[in-house]
Amino acid sequence: MNTNRQQNLAKSVKRYRIIAWIAVLICLLIIGKVVYVGTLKREYWMKVAEQKKVKEKPEPAERGNILSCDGRLLSGTLPEYDLIIDFSVCQEWRDSMWRADFPKICAGLHRIFPDKSEEYFRDRLQEGYDKKNKSWRIIKRKATFEEMTEVKRLPVFREPRLRGGFHEVEHTTRKKPFGSLASRTIGDLIWNGQPKCGLEQSFNKYLSGTPGKKRIRKVFDKTIPEIIVPPVAGCDIITTIDVGMQDLCERALLEKLKEINGNVGVAIVMEVSTGDIKAMVNMSKLASGDYAEIKNNAVSDLLEPGSVFKTASIMVALDDGVVDTTYMVDTGGGVWDMYGAKMRDHNWSSGGYQTISLPRTLEVSSNIGVSRIIDRYYGKNPEKFVEGLRRIGMGAPLNLPFKGAGKAQIRMPKKNKRGQYTNWYGTTLPWMSIGYETQVPPIYTLTFYNAIANNGKMVAPRFVKSVVKDGQVVKDFPTVVVKEKICKEKTLKEMQTILYHVVSQGLGKAAGSESFKVAGKTGTAQISKGRSGYKSGPMNYLVSFAGYFPADAPRYSCIVCIQKPGLPASGGRQSGAVFHKISEGIMAQSLKLLASDARTPDALLTPEVKNGNMLAADYVLAHLGVKTNEGWNGSYANGNPIWGKAESNNRMVTLTKGKAYAKNLMPDVIGMGARDAVYITETRGLKVTIYGRGKVYEQSIAAGSKIRKGQRCVIKLRN
Structure with missing residues (x-):
């Protein structure tokens, strides 16, 4: 019996030795792998870690607006858009639509972006189509909200993204709707968004807001953002500028x-x-x-x-x-x-x-x-x-x-x-x-x-009169x-x-x-x-x-x-x-007269309105109680001024947005008053000579003609 017990013990010891040697071998393999990864493969695994690491970045806050004394926008953060089309989605359906509507699309884009020809858009779109590019920019520059809205009404582009492939990428930019007006008083921002001068600099602590925080998780070639702390938008400042x-x-x-x-x-x-x-x-x-x-x-x-x-x-x-x-x-x-x-x-x-x-x-x-x-x-x-x-x-x-x-x-x-x-x-x-x-x-x-x-x-x-946030006064001056x-x-x-x-x-x-x-x-x-x-x-x-x-x-x-x-x-x-x-x-x-004081029972209540800045005309007509057409798409989000034509009929005024002319082309100023005609031409670098009073009936440079900075334009007016 003792002999059997000794034999069993000897067998157990032998098995334990085998297990021990296996464990030692595994440990040696692990140590060897660690040394291998830490030396010979270190560079490879550092790259892998870089691809998967998580970063925290500040999330910029939306900058507040600078407004005139009556609430008009002097400087503001306005949206601009990259217009993108994905040529890889729904190819079979779009092939037939593309062949049928391609000429209409190119003509429509030329109408919206008159500085680019139909041939430009034909070549541009065909290039992206041939490459089956997933993020092809329709036009290389950024578009305004108004332009983006117009593009979304064109064939193919008006379809849902997963069907037509069109979508926009929004960016924000600082704009002065009135151009150089009071430019030095308002101030500017430098390339990194920091204030350079003027009220932009003096009231930066109110305008800039509070940045948030976001986590960027990078997984190979994709980045996944996640807002941790949301940013707080800046306040608006109401200036005294008229x-x-x-x-x-x-x-x-x-x-x-x-x-x-x-x-x-x-x-x-x-x-x-x-x-x-x-x-x-x-x-x-x-x-x-x-x-x-x-x-x-x-x-x-x-x-x-x-x-x-x-x-x-x-x-x-x-x-x-x-x-x-x-x-x-x-x-x-x-x-x-x-x-x-x-x-x-x-x-x-x-x-x-x-x-x-x-x-x-x-x-x-x-x-x-x-x-x-x-x-x-x-x-x-x-x-x-x-x-x-x-x-x-x-x-x-x-x-x-x-x-x-x-x-x-x-x-x-x-x-x-x-x-x-x-x-x-x-x-x-x-x-x-x-x-x-x-x-x-x-x-x-x-x-x-x-x-x-x-x-x-x-x-x-x-x-500056006050600082406001969401319609509430934050600070009075x-x-x-x-x-x-x-x-x-x-x-x-x-x-x-x-x-x-x-x-x-x-x-x-x-x-x-x-x-x-x-x-x-x-x-x-x-x-x-x-x-x-x-x-x-x-x-x-x-x-x-x-x-x-x-x-x-x-x-x-x-x-x-x-x-x-x-x-x-x-x-x-x-x-x-x-x-x-x-x-x-x-x-x-500042001379204020009530419109009702000038009315008689047989008076025509609809005034004659000149062509020109339709946004200004709409503002005045609204305060006079004169009805204008609905849906003419005039708002500060669409830019200011908005040039167009006005027609008075049946106790209302119809406002129509006019044709947009590129900066190197002479605009159509016929029918405008002197102020609007001079403004739209001088902002293109022309030197203007004006004769008469009333409405413009003659311009020395034909509408649509190419112009150069410093060129002389003669404008004649008559009642």
Whole structure:
């Protein structure tokens, strides 16, 4: 029995040894495999891991919109589309459809994209069809929402994706529906979506929103996105900009710049009571001779303001009580010696103004008169004059919401230990009093004049009213009062009267209007060339006009500044003329009459509407209560403007979208008003000459003709 037990034990040990050796062998194989994978096959398995790894990436938030004061889109994130067709699906069905509808498809695509011919689409589609490509782009550029909608109405493309193969891929892009209008004020984004300038930059924290987070799971050649944290869209900002006023200011300023060969032009319109900036134009001449907004000159230009500064000088003297409006000053023959330097009036060659009253010194903008008054009463104590300027708010900090905005530079006299002035000379005060020896951005000067119009209350310029999200106000930006009262009530009334007389009986007559009262001050200054002074090379001038209207019940203040080479240079005749067009245009736009007041029992209630911007026509007709046709497909999502034709009949107006012309083709402007006709042609780079009034009945370049930038087009109108 013991023998059997020993035999069984020997057999068991033998089996366990076999199992142990097998286990050892398996371990050695595993270790060998690990070494093999970790060395010889390491590169292969790292690639496999790369194909299957999971990444986390930020999911960008939709950027908020920038809107005008009445809610119109100034800058927004709008959709664009890649138009894709998959030629690999449903081939048998599509072969028959393709043969039958191919000509219609090509013709339809040419109608939607007129810059591409039918032959282009025939070759383009046939190439994709022959390759049986799964993601063939119908056109290489991105399409608008309107274009994409039109394409989806064509044969084959209107079929479901799994049947016809057509689908679109949406992208978002930043667009300015009004083109270059207020471009520098609104601002831009650079290539990576970061703000570059303007309100886009200043209010980026509200516009940008909060990025989300997504997980990208990569499995071989496919990526599977998964949103972990959804992004929060940015807020919209409601600006103070009025599109109509902005357009009016831009046109008036550009017309004068071209007429006098100006280098830089600025025009700003501010609402008196609120400080709202309704329009701000910054135009610079390019090497090509065209004009564009490339710098925010209105807030950044540090130039000597010239004679528009004289108003502040006289206000200080009146408010200090050293003079009154009956004060008389001798200006001689138009040339006066000021501490060894010659001070001249603009009419010095004809004998000057002789002895004139204090108000008259501003009416005729007498350099000698103003400088002699200030030098007489402040020459021995210039600190008191500069303190007076600060007291009336000239150069007060405005905290403008723009990167690079300038600040008024008004020098304060300084003395050394021996009581000698270190930054002040005999000529400093006389020349400072007439707008030299200081540097004031145009918007600071306008804020001062706006305070005079606002009965002495100085308010800061406001560019944004509020931040909104989903129709709810997130943050308000109320009007900021810089100074409750810039001067005594008596001083204010005297200055208001003098500024009105500058326009009604002085050098500012060109800025006036027969329909309402205007008050303001002209300005003409030589532009210093830095260390080279004023007399090296050709002379450049800054001509300005700053004022407000209507003078008896001020609603808006405005400043126009133009930098130009050579003579003639006149703030009244040149900048004042631009002010005149702006003020009259704004007052005409703001004239509100009820349509019902003009109706009689037998009156025709349907107005005649010109061809042109149908979106604008639809907006006006809706507010007049005039019915328009439904479904004409006019909306801001489709772009603005939308060009077309209008026809009045049976107490309604039918609006029809017109033919779209490529940028290198002359559009059809027959039947349009002057404003729309000039806009649509000038945006294509044409130089327009216009004759008559009413509707366009003749254009010198036929519709559909190829055009080149700078080409002259003559447009004739008649009623």
